[in-house]
Ligand SMILES: Nc1ncnc2c1ncn2[C@@H]1O[C@H](COP(=O)(O)OP(=O)(O)OP(=O)(O)O)[C@@H](O)[C@H]1O
């Protein structure tokens with residue numbers, strides 16, 4: 401190891417200069433890189449001054465830096481790899497939020513479920529459920545189950561405000577919405593949560609599973625740019641402005657690289673689980689302060705439910721832990737492996753009813769051809785098919801002859817020998833396509849061909 405104090409070897413730090421080493425409680429609060437520097441410095445001081453009376457300083461080159469003494473915890477999370485209890489401090493959690501990250505199957509949804517169960521009844525909870533996985537939570541604990549697809553964005557905004565006002569715990573089930581609909585819904589709902597009046601700024605945990613769906617990094621979403629932007633903006637707002645308003649996000653995502661940077665940067669506490677991709681392991685290593693080799697050794701072999709906890713809200717940090725059990729049924733498990741039913745060909749044909757599907761497909765052909773038309777062509781067809789089209793054509797021809805003058809609408813039926821109703825319907829059709837200009841009122845109301853149509 402290189403001495404840190406090479407700059408001034410002739411003036412070794414001695415006890416006489418008043419070396420003060422912070423107590424372990426203080427060290428435990430430092431970030432990992434700062435803590436390691438402090439240990440390096442202490443080792444340096446000890447080497448230069450063997451007689452100095454320093455607390456028992458661990459070897460700074462060990463990758464397993466010891467954790468500080470346990471802090472208070474009021475949420476029971478699970479057990480560390482050494483069998484100690486590990487928990488979260490609710491107040492610190494509200495201040496610093498939590499991000500749960502890990503590959504598919506790492507145990508993120510389970511962990512959210514555990515946190516929901518452990519904090520239930522102590523603070524308002526809002527659960528954003530993109531896959532419809534958390535219904536058993538509302539069945540057991542009585543969270544109000546909201547099917548987001550039944551509400552438009554305006555209604556979701558009102559709902560958000562009411563949820564804040566009345567401190568009602570809700571489960572927002574988004575499983576029936578398409579991706580774009582989910583983004584629109586989250587933008588409206590979160591915006592209302594954050595913008596609730598000061599009188600409604602109560603503490604509230606907002607659990608968001610698959611958070612990258614709502615705040616995708618860069619272009620990683622098929623949604624239109626404006627929809628994506630407003631959803632990301634709403635999630636960032638929840639994470640940043642939300643804190644003073646009592647809103648604390650507990651987010652889960654598969655990949656840090658898929659989550660908008662501005663969201664990840666608002667998080668102070670991390671639970672990092674199994675990761676298998678190189679890029680993810682490197683990002684995770686940076687997040688939890690592990691060196692890359694340790695991360696490559698350990699992160700891919702973590703079991704489902706094993707996480708590395710880092711952050712001020714954990715009672716021990718950093719620590720490797722197994723998240724404890726859950727009371728409600730967890731749907732995330734893959735279905736059991738069962739052999740397929742034995743079905744003979746004729747029963748299969750009956751069950752699949754392929755013939756009627758082929759017929760339906762043929763019947764749909766006409767419709768599909770229609771839909772495949774370019775929008776302009778579809779418009780022209782709609783125009784031509786309108787019953788008023790023939791009269792409209794004649795009116796257009798007459799008016800073109802009169803151009804740049806026009807005609808009184810009241811005179812059209814007589815001039816064309818059609819009923820006033822037919823003439824009016826034809827004028828309305830032409831107007832619908834922006835072909836006419838109007839002037840005057842009542843019986844003198846006149847019409848001529850719109851400027852851009854005169855050539
Ligand atoms: N703490 C745990 N204790 C015991 N089993 C667990 C634990 N966490 C996860 N598991 C097991 O792992 C499975 C997958 O967990 P989970 O559904 O939470 O994964 P996930 O990270 O949310 O995956 P995905 O990203 O695909 O949604 C669970 O169904 C469960 O069987």
Ligand SMILES: [Mg+2]
Nearest residue numbers: 508509609732
């Ligand atoms: Mg999950």
